[in-house]
Amino acid sequence: MxxxxxxxxxxxxxxxxxxxxxxxxxxxxxxxxxxxxxxxxxxxxxxxxxxxxxxxxxxxxxxxxxxxxxxxxxxxxxxxxxxxxxxxxxxxxxxxxxxxxxxxxxxxxxxxxxxxxxxxxxxxxxxxxxxxRDFRGAGVVNEPGAIIWNELNTSDPETATSFYANALGIQAAPMEGGEGYFSLSAGGRMVGGMQNLAGIEVPPGTPSHWLTYFSVDDTDSTVDALVRAGGNVLKPPFDMMAGRMAVLQDPQGGVFAVINQTGPAAS
The missing domain is CATH 3.10.180.10 (2,3-Dihydroxybiphenyl 1,2-Dioxygenase, domain 1)
Incomplete structure (x- = not known):
C-alpha cells in the first residue's frame, strides 16, 4: 500500500x-x-x-x-x-x-x-x-518516485546482524532465492535487505553503507533521463529477483538505486 x-x-x-x-x-x-x-x-x-x-x-x-x-x-x-x-x-x-x-x-x-x-x-x-512526533516520516512509499527499499551493504554481516538486533530489534535472515542476501525485518515485517560488500561490484575501498532504492515505472528510461541531466551510471540496468534495477549517481555525487519492482519487496 x-x-x-x-x-x-x-x-x-x-x-x-x-x-x-x-x-x-x-x-x-x-x-x-x-x-x-x-x-x-x-x-x-x-x-x-x-x-x-x-x-x-x-x-x-x-x-x-x-x-x-x-x-x-x-x-x-x-x-x-x-x-x-x-x-x-x-x-x-x-x-x-x-x-x-x-x-x-x-x-x-x-x-x-x-x-x-x-x-x-x-x-x-x-x-x-x-x-x-508531529512528523512520522515518508507519507508515501512503494510507488514510482518514492522509497521502495533500503539496503545495508556491510563488510561484516555477522557483526551487523547482532548489532541491529540488539540496538533496534531488526532481525536478519537469509532471503529465499537470493544467494548471500539477507532480509531485514522489524515487528515481524520485512523492511529492507543486507548483503556482504565483498560479494558485490563496488569500487575498492567502498565503506559499509545504507543504499536507498526509489521505485520507477521504467528503469531504462530513468537511467537515460539521469544521464541527460549530468548524472552517472554506476551499475547499468539489470534484471534480478525483485525486478529491473540500476545503481546511479546524481550530478553532485549522491548515490542511489532505482528499481521497477516485479518481485518481492518490503510491503
Missing part, C-alpha cells in the same frame, strides 16, 4: 534525506527525475527542503552545513542517509554505543517534528535515527 498513514514500527526505515553542496541544483534534478515538488525551507530549519509527491512527504534535501549554520570546509561528499524509526532516540543511542557503534551527531529536537541523531554501526555504515 503506497500511503504510509500510521507510525513506523521501531527499526523500520522511515525517511531518507540528501546532503549536497548545491541544494537548489539537487531540488531541480530530482524534480525532473522523479516529479518531486519542493523549495528551500525557512531559515529556522536551516533551509531543509521536504520533497513531496501529491502533497505527501517523500524525502528531504539539505545544503551541507555545520551545526552552527556555517559552510563546512571541506564540504563533505553528497550522501543519501537512511533513517530508522525508534521510540526513544536517546535510549537507542546508548544501545548503539554499547553495541560497538558510534554517535556521529547526538540526539537533537527538530522543533515539534521529532527527535533525530546520526550514528554508525560497528562496520562503519552511517544511518539516522528518527523519533517521530
Amino acid at each position: 503506497p500511503d504510509a498513514t500510521g507510525p513506523y514500527p521501531p527499526g523500520t526505515p522511515c525517511w531518507v534525506d540528501l546532503m549536497v553542496p548545491d541544494q537548489q541544483a539537487a531540488l531541480d534534478f530530482y524534480r525532473d527525475l522523479f516529479g518531486w515538488q519542493a523549495e528551500v525551507g525557512p531559515p529556522e530549519t536551516g533551509g531543509y527542503a521536504v520533497c513531496t509527491m501529491d502533497g505527501k512527504p517523500v524525502a528531504g534535501i539539505m545544503a551541507a552545513m555545520n551545526p552552527d549554520g556555517s559552510r563546512p570546509d571541506p564540504v563533505p561528499p553528497p550522501v543519501w542517509t537512511t533513517y530508522l524509526a525508534t521510540a526513544d532516540v536517546d535510549a537507542t543511542e546508548s544501545a548503539v554505543t554499547s553495541g560497538g557503534g558510534q554517535v556521529q551527531m547526538p540526539g537533537m529536537d527538530v522543533q515539534q517534528l521529532g527527535r533525530m541523531a546520526i550514528v554508525s554501526d560497528p562496520t562503519g555504515a552511517v544511518f539516522g535515527l528518527w523519533q517521530g
Whole structure:
C-alpha cells in the first residue's frame, strides 16, 4: 500500500534525506527525475527542503552545513542517509554505543517534528535515527518516485546482524532465492535487505553503507533521463529477483538505486 498513514514500527526505515553542496541544483534534478515538488525551507530549519509527491512527504534535501549554520570546509561528499524509526532516540543511542557503534551527531529536537541523531554501526555504515512526533516520516512509499527499499551493504554481516538486533530489534535472515542476501525485518515485517560488500561490484575501498532504492515505472528510461541531466551510471540496468534495477549517481555525487519492482519487496 503506497500511503504510509500510521507510525513506523521501531527499526523500520522511515525517511531518507540528501546532503549536497548545491541544494537548489539537487531540488531541480530530482524534480525532473522523479516529479518531486519542493523549495528551500525557512531559515529556522536551516533551509531543509521536504520533497513531496501529491502533497505527501517523500524525502528531504539539505545544503551541507555545520551545526552552527556555517559552510563546512571541506564540504563533505553528497550522501543519501537512511533513517530508522525508534521510540526513544536517546535510549537507542546508548544501545548503539554499547553495541560497538558510534554517535556521529547526538540526539537533537527538530522543533515539534521529532527527535533525530546520526550514528554508525560497528562496520562503519552511517544511518539516522528518527523519533517521530508531529512528523512520522515518508507519507508515501512503494510507488514510482518514492522509497521502495533500503539496503545495508556491510563488510561484516555477522557483526551487523547482532548489532541491529540488539540496538533496534531488526532481525536478519537469509532471503529465499537470493544467494548471500539477507532480509531485514522489524515487528515481524520485512523492511529492507543486507548483503556482504565483498560479494558485490563496488569500487575498492567502498565503506559499509545504507543504499536507498526509489521505485520507477521504467528503469531504462530513468537511467537515460539521469544521464541527460549530468548524472552517472554506476551499475547499468539489470534484471534480478525483485525486478529491473540500476545503481546511479546524481550530478553532485549522491548515490542511489532505482528499481521497477516485479518481485518481492518490503510491503
